[in-house]
Amino acid sequence: MNEKKADKLYRHSITVIKENQHKNGGFYASPPGTRYPYIYTRDHSIIALGALEAGLLKEVRRALEFILAAQKPSGEFSQRYDTDGVDTSYKDLQIDGNGLVLFALGKYYEVTKDDELCLEYWDVVKKAVEYILRHKNDEIDLIHTLNSIHEYPAYEHGFEIFANAACCAGIFEAVKIGKALDKDVREWEKEAKKVKNAIMMRLWSPRLRSFIKNIRIKHQNSKPLGYDPYASVVTDVDAAEYAPAYFGLIDDEDIRVVSTARRIHRALWDEELGGLNRYPEYWGRNNGGYGPWPHFTLQLARHFINIGDEDMAERYLSWCVEIAYEYLLPEHISTIERFEFWLESYQNANILTDKKLVMIEGIKQHPKWKDGFAYVTTPLIWPHAEYIRTYNLWLRTFR
Amino acid sequence: MVKTKTLVKVILIGVIEMSNRMGAQALYDWLQAIGERLGEMEGKGMEGVKCGDLHYEPLCPLATLLDIEHYYDVLPKSADEYPICKIDRGADKPACADIICIIHHAYLRKRAELAGKKFFHLAAKSPTTGEIVFNEEAIKAVGKNKDEIKALMEEKAVCVFMYK
Numbered sequence: 001m002n003e004k005k006a007d008k009l010y011r012h013s014i015t016v017i018k019e020n021q022h023k024n025g026g027f028y029a030s031p032p033g034t035r036y037p038y039i040y041t042r043d044h045s046i047i048a049l050g051a052l053e054a055g056l057l058k059e060v061r062r063a064l065e066f067i068l069a070a071q072k073p074s075g076e077f078s079q080r081y082d083t084d085g086v087d088t089s090y091k092d093l094q095i096d097g098n099g100l101v102l103f104a105l106g107k108y109y110e111v112t113k114d115d116e117l118c119l120e121y122w123d124v125v126k127k128a129v130e131y132i133l134r135h136k137n138d139e140i141d142l143i144h145t146l147n148s149i150h151e152y153p154a155y156e157h158g159f160e161i162f163a164n165a166a167c168c169a170g171i172f173e174a175v176k177i178g179k180a181l182d183k184d185v186r187e188w189e190k191e192a193k194k195v196k197n198a199i200m201m202r203l204w205s206p207r208l209r210s211f212i213k214n215i216r217i218k219h220q221n222s223k224p225l226g227y228d229p230y231a232s233v234v235t236d237v238d239a240a241e242y243a244p245a246y247f248g249l250i251d252d253e254d255i256r257v258v259s260t261a262r263r264i265h266r267a268l269w270d271e272e273l274g275g276l277n278r279y280p281e282y283w284g285r286n287n288g289g290y291g292p293w294p295h296f297t298l299q300l301a302r303h304f305i306n307i308g309d310e311d312m313a314e315r316y317l318s319w320c321v322e323i324a325y326e327y328l329l330p331e332h333i334s335t336i337e338r339f340e341f342w343l344e345s346y347q348n349a350n351i352l353t354d355k356k357l358v359m360i361e362g363i364k365q366h367p368k369w370k371d372g373f374a375y376v377t378t379p380l381i382w383p384h385a386e387y388i389r390t391y392n393l394w395l396r397t398f399r
Numbered sequence: 400m401v402k403t404k405t406l407v408k409v410i411l412i413g414v415i416e417m418s419n420r421m422g423a424q425a426l427y428d429w430l431q432a433i434g435e436r437l438g439e440m441e442g443k444g445m446e447g448v449k450c451g452d453l454h455y456e457p458l459c460p461l462a463t464l465l466d467i468e469h470y471y472d473v474l475p476k477s478a479d480e481y482p483i484c485k486i487d488r489g490a491d492k493p494a495c496a497d498i499i500c501i502i503h504h505a506y507l508r509k510r511a512e513l514a515g516k517k518f519f520h521l522a523a524k525s526p527t528t529g530e531i532v533f534n535e536e537a538i539k540a541v542g543k544n545k546d547e548i549k550a551l552m553e554e555k556a557v558c559v560f561m562y563k
Contacts, residue, residue: 072441072442073439073440073441073442074440074441074442078444082445084514086443086444086445086514087441087442087443087444087445087510088444088445088446089444090446090448229403353457354448354555355448
């Protein structure tokens with residue numbers, strides 16, 4: 001790996017994160033004037049984790065204050081907000097957002113022991129946990145969601161692994177904070193343990209030796225679940241199946257994580273471009289052309305670092321360093337041919353929206369287009385946060 | 400068998416029953432109250448796709464959920480008049496008198512109010528009749544050109560509104 005470049009990308013990632021925090025505390029998902037100039041709860045929380053890793057404690061506090069204050073009356077955190085914390089969602093419930101906010105707050109608290117912030121927002125924490133638990137199905141002990149990390153209900157509506165891991169880990173973090181603040185959180189702990197057990201049992205396939213994506217169920221309260229109109233299981237490989245380890249519910253060295261990561265690598269490593277795809281191409285929602293995503297590549301890089309596989313860790317990490325254009329990371333990259341194939345399919349199906357036309361313009365105007373690459377949404381801030389977290393871990397482990 | 404869309408029929412029957420028992424004004428007030436309560440539950444928020452200082456909906460989220468056109472067919476013919484309420488005109492009123500638009504307007508207005516903004520419903524395409532209706536008073540109040548809104552409605556919107 002070009003370590004000089006890797007180091008420069010680390011420094012630049014910190015700058016990118018700082019520059020993309022609005023004065024009100026929200027982290028843009030992508031800079032103003034680009035594709036996602038809003039504060040998306042999921043991206044915002046993960047960017048806060050990246051900022052925390054970089055030691056930007058004041059920035060993280062502001063980010064947490066922003067998002068905690070933006071909670072909806074029901075206890076839900078929206079898909080996205082404007083810079084004033086006003087809900088501007090256009091998608092249905094994404095309950096992993098609740099888990100991620102609690103998870104980020106817990107990690108911040110672990111570092112700072114900021115009792116003042118947690119006490120001030122304790123009611124918000126309480127409502128966030130209760131909101132998650134209202135979506136728990138007691139027959140299966142898993143959390144029901146309509147969307148998750150890919151915002152793709154066709155594969156995520158039901159009891160999905162990323163949402164469940166995020167919510168479960170989020171409640172555990174709330175429990176830790178609650179205990180430190182002398183609150184009675186025994187019931188939450190009991191419920192979180194149930195969800196964790198259910199993830200390990202129901203979202204694990206011994207035959208595939210892998211965590212699986214989703215138990216597809218339409219209605220949270222279908223009882224018995226077997227009669228639900230969607231009742232089925234999605235066992236397709238998805239980078240999100242690494243979520244139980246990503247959220248610390250299980251160690252990276254655990255054989256279940258090792259074999260899940262192996263399956264993800266075999267199925268989703270892009271042989272033509274390098275890097276990790278997020279899910280199989282045939283799922284069909286490949287905006288801008290099918291191709292690898294830096295932030296999923298970096299998540300799995302951390303797995304390889306954690307199990308001491310230096311070669312694989314470097315293969316994953318260095319790919320991100322190499323594809324960064326002027327030290328900026330895109331959402332994902334693709335080839336011109338794949339881009340054209342995607343465009344044709346969306347045009348023929350008459351599902352090309354205005355927002356996609358803006359994205360297409362951005363892809364074609366990117367300097368890498370002339371080299372034969374489609375760079376989709378550059379920069380996306382999320383991969384910069386993942387890069388900070390991964391590069392630091394790599395340095396600590398191997399240098 | 401109770402089907403997924405049975406609740407749609409329940410809503411329409413509820414509209415008819417309310418109008419029969421309590422009259423048109425009560426129906427309007429009832430629909431508005433529903434919209435406002437929904438808005439309160441959702442909290443502060445702004446919706447729709449941004450287009451300059453205008454916002455629009457490319458499809459009506461409520462009409463999509465209700466499939467009202469389809470289920471309207473299964474109701475008795477005497478229900479014809481119910482989806483359209485008699486409403487007062489005004490800058491703060493819904494552009495269209497369709498029952499869905501009344502609920503949606505009240506919901507959007509309440510969410511805007513909670514966000515410290517005023518909401519103006521400038522134009523809508525009735526989910527029931529397909530007719531495009533403009534709210535001249537609202538358009539005047541926000542100082543917009545009707546042609547701009549008309550173009551948006553003809554090109555890609557079923558509902559155009561503005562926050563101030």
